[in-house]
Amino acid sequence: MFLMFDIARGMLARRRRQTLVSVSGVALGVAFFIAIVALMRGFQTYFVDQIIDVAPHITIKDETRIPAPQAAELLHPGAAVAISGVKPRDRIRGIRAAGDKVAMLEAMEGVAAAPVLQGQALMRYGSRDVSAVVTGIDPARHIRVSNIEKDMTAGRLDDLRRTANGIIIGEGLGQRLGIGMGDTLTVISPQGVVLSMQVAGMFRTGIQTVDQGHAFALLKVNQVLQDRPNVVNQILVRLADVTQAEPMARLIESRFGDRAESWEEQSANVLTVFVIQNAITYSVTGAILLVAAFGIYNVISTVVFEKTRDIAIMKSLGFTEGDIQLLFLVQGLVAGLLGAILGSVLGALMIEALAQIRFATSTPSGANGFIMDRNWRIYAAACFFALMAAGIASVIPARRASRLDPVQVVRGAA
Amino acid sequence: MAPPDPPLLELRDVTRQLPEGAVLVRDVTLVFRRGEFVAVTGPSGSGKSSLLYLLGLLDRPSAGHVLLEGRDTARLSTNELAALRLQKLGFVFQFHFLLPEFSALDNVEIPIRRLGRLKGAAVRDRAMALLAALGLGDAARKLPEQLSGGMRQRAAIARALANDPALILADEPTGNLDTANAAAVFDIFERLAREEGRTVIVVTHDPDLAKRATRRIHLVDGRIVSDSG
Numbered sequence: 001m002f003l004m005f006d007i008a009r010g011m012l013a014r015r016r017r018q019t020l021v022s023v024s025g026v027a028l029g030v031a032f033f034i035a036i037v038a039l040m041r042g043f044q045t046y047f048v049d050q051i052i053d054v055a056p057h058i059t060i061k062d063e064t065r066i067p068a069p070q071a072a073e074l075l076h077p078g079a080a081v082a083i084s085g086v087k088p089r090d091r092i093r094g095i096r097a098a099g100d101k102v103a104m105l106e107a108m109e110g111v112a113a114a115p116v117l118q119g120q121a122l123m124r125y126g127s128r129d130v131s132a133v134v135t136g137i138d139p140a141r142h143i144r145v146s147n148i149e150k151d152m153t154a155g156r157l158d159d160l161r162r163t164a165n166g167i168i169i170g171e172g173l174g175q176r177l178g179i180g181m182g183d184t185l186t187v188i189s190p191q192g193v194v195l196s197m198q199v200a201g202m203f204r205t206g207i208q209t210v211d212q213g214h215a216f217a218l219l220k221v222n223q224v225l226q227d228r229p230n231v232v233n234q235i236l237v238r239l240a241d242v243t244q245a246e247p248m249a250r251l252i253e254s255r256f257g258d259r260a261e262s263w264e265e266q267s268a269n270v271l272t273v274f275v276i277q278n279a280i281t282y283s284v285t286g287a288i289l290l291v292a293a294f295g296i297y298n299v300i301s302t303v304v305f306e307k308t309r310d311i312a313i314m315k316s317l318g319f320t321e322g323d324i325q326l327l328f329l330v331q332g333l334v335a336g337l338l339g340a341i342l343g344s345v346l347g348a349l350m351i352e353a354l355a356q357i358r359f360a361t362s363t364p365s366g367a368n369g370f371i372m373d374r375n376w377r378i379y380a381a382a383c384f385f386a387l388m389a390a391g392i393a394s395v396i397p398a399r400r401a402s403r404l405d406p407v408q409v410v411r412g413a414a
Numbered sequence: 415m416a417p418p419d420p421p422l423l424e425l426r427d428v429t430r431q432l433p434e435g436a437v438l439v440r441d442v443t444l445v446f447r448r449g450e451f452v453a454v455t456g457p458s459g460s461g462k463s464s465l466l467y468l469l470g471l472l473d474r475p476s477a478g479h480v481l482l483e484g485r486d487t488a489r490l491s492t493n494e495l496a497a498l499r500l501q502k503l504g505f506v507f508q509f510h511f512l513l514p515e516f517s518a519l520d521n522v523e524i525p526i527r528r529l530g531r532l533k534g535a536a537v538r539d540r541a542m543a544l545l546a547a548l549g550l551g552d553a554a555r556k557l558p559e560q561l562s563g564g565m566r567q568r569a570a571i572a573r574a575l576a577n578d579p580a581l582i583l584a585d586e587p588t589g590n591l592d593t594a595n596a597a598a599v600f601d602i603f604e605r606l607a608r609e610e611g612r613t614v615i616v617v618t619h620d621p622d623l624a625k626r627a628t629r630r631i632h633l634v635d636g637r638i639v640s641d642s643g
Contacts, residue, residue, distance in 0.1 A: 010520070317524070318529075319500075
């Protein structure tokens with residue numbers, strides 16, 4: 001029905017100002033939707049990337065979620081036995097048969113695993129004492145599960161193997177101690193082992209707690225330091241497909257029994273905040289689009305009222321109710337479409353403008369402005385919602401127009 | 415046995431009553447043949463316009479039947495009635511009711527394009543020919559607001575003729591025109607009936623104009639009190 005489009009176009013063109021108002025309403029709604037969602041998603045994606053980047057996708061720990069079954073429970077299966085405050089048995093802590101487990105994980109497709117021993121230690125340099133977490137790693141394996149190599153500001157992970165009792169520390173930690181590359185410091189473990197270690201590298205991840213309180217050493221060296229020979233207390237896993245982390249963690253836990261935490265579980269607090277943040281974002285932008293839709297509804301309703309006679313004459317000429325409905329629906333959709341196109345351009349400009357803003361405080365990772373998500377899907381979603389809103393907003397007055405009784409109109413006018 | 419050539423339009427015992435109870439048209443039976451020029455007269459509120467809307471398939475009777483070319487229209491859907499109006503009927507109202515956004519030419523083209531029998535340049539040619547025949551050849555591309563009252567009404571007649579209808583229905587078409595223009599409009603109707611064989615039914619309250627019709631129907635209180643045909 002090109003004819004109805006032509007008539008709609010003619011009507012829209014003759015009331016440019018009203019059309020402009022409804023188009024700019026939609027355009028603003030679409031632009032704000034795009035800009036705000038791009039801002040929020042950009043920030044969230046950056047944040048998640050940072051988490052995924054720094055943290056392993058799955059961490060297998062030397063813990064179990066459920067305490068081992070107790071004698072009373074085994075003796076009376078199915079009976080109502082409640083035991084609280086089970087004291088952990090004195091056994092050598094650590095993941096049992098860690099080597100086999102790493103080998104099994106490595107055999108799976110798209111899975112890289114690295115055994116580590118993590119423990120507390122006191123760093124002493126001169127009169128300064130700083131407590132830190134020392135992670136004992138196997139550099140060759142660790143590179144495959146962590147991006148720490150990328151964050152190295154001096155030296156390389158592999159240098160641990162070339163330096164006797166080498167240690168890699170965060171820059172923040174170095175600053176707190178007042179030491180730099182090549183300096184030798186004293187490291188004391190809770191078990192009382194004292195080692196003299198040489199700084200073989202430094203890193204900066206951008207996450208303060210890590211930079212100021214973490215250090216890496218060779219797995220063997222840390223086992224000596226912690227006085228836990230041959231013990232591994234974590235297996236870090238990195239997957240080719242991050243989205244599989246949660247199901248894979250469940251699979252590992254069910255197979256090994258050791259507690260396996262996906263990055264989602266470890267950062268559940270942050271991800272929950274994101275859910276709430278998204279809800280706020282979409283309700284605010286949705287409200288803007290809703291207002292724009294009311295604008296269209298208002299304009300089309302006014303037009304239907306003004307065009308009562310024209311509708312009557314068109315019906316008397318032989319136009320059907322469907323024709324009339326289409327005529328006004330098209331006008332609303334055209335306003336929505338023009339608004340969506342204009343809004344997309346405006347939204348893109350707003351994104352670029354926001355990306356220009358720089359904050360005085362620079363984060364260690366180098367980001368001192370908004371990180372914008374320039375995904376085309378945001379534009380598609382905004383345009384889709386705008387067209388939907390325009391369609392719904394115009395279909396109501398369009399239906400009313402199509403039901404006008406020409407006899408009553410003509411009788412009233414004559 | 416049905417007659418070989420049924421009358422163009424026929425009303426059988428038609429009554430139109432509003433839901434509130436007022437009776438607009440009461441027990442009217444009428445037969446219109448091709449080429450008739452009919453004037454419907456009567457005082458205000460006598461049901462002239464209501465009768466015209468029933469004849470024009472814009473309104474449905476409360477009782478009785480309206481037959482177009484022998485076909486009962488009572489069971490037809492709203493869309494089927496619209497299709498019949500598009501093909502067989504042409505309306506002219508007291509006010510021109512041209513779409514104000516479009517030129518006279520566009521206004522005439524709209525029903526032609528809606529019917530869709532003619533395509534492309536043929537649509538424009540037919541619209542131009544209709545306007546030219548009514549002396550509007552030079553004003554075809556003007557908007558309604560740029561035309562005089564008489565010209566607008568002639569443009570509205572051209573639009574009514576767009577799809578070559580057998581029946582022209584006019585509701586006080588000269589009500590807004592001066593005497594000269596009113597006479598010109600009646601000249602056109604006379605020609606449409608006599609030379610082109612169309613049936614023209616005009617509602618008017620001007621007795622002088624009504625005299626020019628070949629048949630006069632006088633209504634009072636929704637009833638036919640006289641019918642010269």
